[in-house]
Amino acid sequence: MQRFRVAVCGAGIGGLATAVALSKYDDIDLDLYEAASKLTEVGAGVVVLPRTWDVLEKLGISEDLSKKAPQQPKREQAPSFTYRKGDEAEGLHIDVLMIQGRLIPLHRAEFQTTLALHLPEHYRIHTSKRLKTYTEENNTIALEFEDGSKETCDVLIGADGIKSVTRSLLMQSLASKTTDTARSDSLLSCIPPEWTGVAVYRSLVPAEKLRSKSPDNPSLVRETMYMGKHGAIVTYPIMGGTIINTAAFTVRHDLAGTPYEGSWSEHVDANEIGSTFAHWEPYVQAILQCMENPLKWAIHTVKPLETFASGHVALLGDAAHAMLPNQGAGAGQAVEDAYILATLLGHPSTKKENLSKALSIYDAIRRPFSQDIARRSRLSSQISSFVSKEIEGLSDNFDGLQGQAKVDALKKFSSTLKNLTQWSWHTTIDTDVERAVSMLEAL
Template structure:
């Protein structure tokens, strides 16, 4: 017997993680609606630079797998994850003619299992109307008892929830995405192309984080070292929050990239020269929302707390949202008549932590680009680089430490206790 229906808008990591977690409860019907014509193409194998997803308790919920023909997700036949200590990044000062590595960051990491599937999924479904009674742009309709907005930083669920109710103008403004003041150039390059230029380039074997004033480059090998993923960031913090009139994502050229990274060391320039297709992304975040819940509507992942990517925590945080929310919805005390109580508990327990992670992600971005308050780039220019860079590395490590020093178990236990006491 079905006690209620949950509709999930968004088929990314957060939405599929919600479906995975809820599929443990046979009395909940799950419908997943995705705006794109198909779900994620590749299996997510590892989430985050810092292993943030290791905060998940040992349970059947580990990670999602997307099948060849559609989204297939389930919780059966899985085992607990394996933990290892591994190199997260080599930190290197790169915005000069001759760069140098000044720190190696080792952190606990998680090796995630694959899952396969079981809930109803729909593609090409972009919501165009109010929550609960859903109407999609293709003209179809649906209804649900609970709506989970997992539709990203541009979330229509967040926007409609704020405009359809009698909410203050400040809340409606907060529902709009906000430019972080950061552009990210993103590309992948063939490892062989880079090897032909610099045969012993470190990034062919290990992940690299290059630091520079107002600029930063992250690069690491993928697919068993066959390709190198490159993200080059240009910050303009004086424009943070400014209206973004141009498209968020545009194709661009090596010349634009070279202009923003003029004077950087040869091994970074060699990566740039290997690019064939390059895009520039205007990184947007969400305001610090006063709530993740409105009636029977709940937000998860980037819909609720999109952050800049300098902790690599986005996917892990979305999965944590999903796991806690599913635990409350699946609890025997949660029925059709007590749904709003369960959602309020989710908001009270989860929101402060997720928003703190978003805050420290911004702070890490300022550290990576030598903009952190109290840090003088003039000191580095005057020959005090070693001491200052050690301070930066240690501060980054401390700001990442929440990922391996805390767990989600305590939050789940607190939420369940509050639910059972109601």
């Protein structure tokens, strides 16, 4: 017998992971609504952290994904990112990040397609369905789409990305119910995404092209981060090492919170990138010269929300916690949201009558964790571009430092980055799952 009907709004990595996670429970029915006319992802890479990989194993898709990864996932100590100081004519090797497990670099489209292939046939996927509004009455949600069509469901999961309509409606609904003006203002202030002062040039660089220009380029063989004042370049091989995923960041944290003038995402001329990083080391120059069809993205984030859920509606992924990409964690956090949410909804004690309580447990478990990762991502963005003011004991003044003294000063930045990222291989989702289930069983 059917327990309840779930509507997932948005078929990005978060929405698809939710559908895959819920497919374990035969008595939950699901409709997936996607605004685009087909399931597409940007042509770029995504790294999967060890903690996220464990969740993908639980979802039963890691085997298919690992066929597409250039490195096989292992749980032993392994080298990961090579850190270099890249913003000078002569670059400098700083350190190699050693982690427990592997970062699994994937092409986004491969990730999304693999998730979609694991959806059960009886789930209904509706493309060209852009949610316009919803109303909640007597524990039922009425959905209305931009094309004028209407549907209903028992639970609405807003996985509709950084510009989420679901978040906007949820925050407006909560604001309308409070008499506290400060709280109402705070809720409404979380609707528009906020510019971080960071922009990124992204491109997929053919490895052969780079090899012919720069045969010993470290980016050809391993994950590499070139750090510099007000910028960082992150590269990693994907698709069996044939493509080098490249993201070149310009960082102005002093502009965070100011309006971004212009399009959030646009094609740019390669000359713009060349002149921005003109003084960087030759390895970087070679990579930038090989960039094809570069896209510039203005990185926006979502302010920390007061809640991820209210009534029978929950937010997930970027809709709930869009963050800076410097921990390579945004999609992974969406996958974690999906797994915890599905565990709670699928639990036999969750019924139509207590859905809102199950969703409030989802909020209690996932909000603090994901917001902490967003904080770590913001700090990582600062550290990788030598902004040190929020970390005690760090100085970004390397003037007059030579040889080992300079490397030692730089190593403080790379070890701070490591400390900020260790959660991703030193912790697992299991304790959160246990906590969620025991909170549910105690209701």
